[in-house]
Amino acid sequence: MNVPYPHFGVNFKVYPGTLGAQGVDIARTVEQVQERTGASFVVTPQLPDVRLVARETDVAVTAPRVDAVEPGRGMGRTLPETLADAGAAGAVVNHAEARDTITGVERKIERCRAAGIDSLVCVDTVAAARAVAAFDPDALIFEKPDDISTDRAITQTHPDRVRAFVAAVEETNPRTKAIVGGGISTPEDVRLAFEQGADATGAASAVSLADDRESLLEAIAAAVPG
Numbered sequence: 001m002n003v004p005y006p007h008f009g010v011n012f013k014v015y016p017g018t019l020g021a022q023g024v025d026i027a028r029t030v031e032q033v034q035e036r037t038g039a040s041f042v043v044t045p046q047l048p049d050v051r052l053v054a055r056e057t058d059v060a061v062t063a064p065r066v067d068a069v070e071p072g073r074g075m076g077r078t079l080p081e082t083l084a085d086a087g088a089a090g091a092v093v094n095h096a097e098a099r100d101t102i103t104g105v106e107r108k109i110e111r112c113r114a115a116g117i118d119s120l121v122c123v124d125t126v127a128a129a130r131a132v133a134a135f136d137p138d139a140l141i142f143e144k145p146d147d148i149s150t151d152r153a154i155t156q157t158h159p160d161r162v163r164a165f166v167a168a169v170e171e172t173n174p175r176t177k178a179i180v181g182g183g184i185s186t187p188e189d190v191r192l193a194f195e196q197g198a199d200a201t202g203a204a205s206a207v208s209l210a211d212d213r214e215s216l217l218e219a220i221a222a223a224v225p226g
Helices: 020-037 047-056 080-086 102-115 126-133 159-172 187-195 213-221
Strands: 007-011 041-044 060-063 090-093 118-123 139-142 177-180 200-203
Touching (some): 020 047, 080 102, 102 118, 102 126, 126 139, 139 159
Parallel strands (some): 177 200
16 A cells, blocks of 8 residues: 555645645655654645645645546546655545546546555445445445534544444455544544554544644654554
């Protein structure tokens, strides 16, 4: 796998202050915290900034989306080979804000594999985790859509679901990593994610919109296993 584990992921989405040079500044802050603490981080910048962030920092970078097209016709689509060339370690598939069909998910996993980048596929139920794990993704990201961009971390509100998700992934495909997201916003949320068996966790708004991003990341780093 290209993406390091265990890790904490920082997803920029399209929040204010995360594009271009501002996104690089965030990634550099993440990089500095990573170097000081030894904890591993992954950043997911806006799609046009993947190459820039990958070039300007040593933090692992994943793309927020990818298409399953082959080289050739496909105006407006993004090839996994393009992301690999840009320095992306992987790509997120089937996020709650950019859904795919099950057929599309399977095809994207295959195309990412062929291009040499990791596939990180979002699921919102344990049943979906079992189904998608059979396609051999590199990682599954478990989120309740209603928790996204809130302070209701699933590790606090539904620890039983997290444990069931982790168990389902381990039973169906031990190679696939289990990532927990949705509402993660505090070091305690992060600590619980790993305690409940996750291989990684992450946040978007909690970090991207933080008043003191560096201090928050420092505290989170202490909750990421070494």
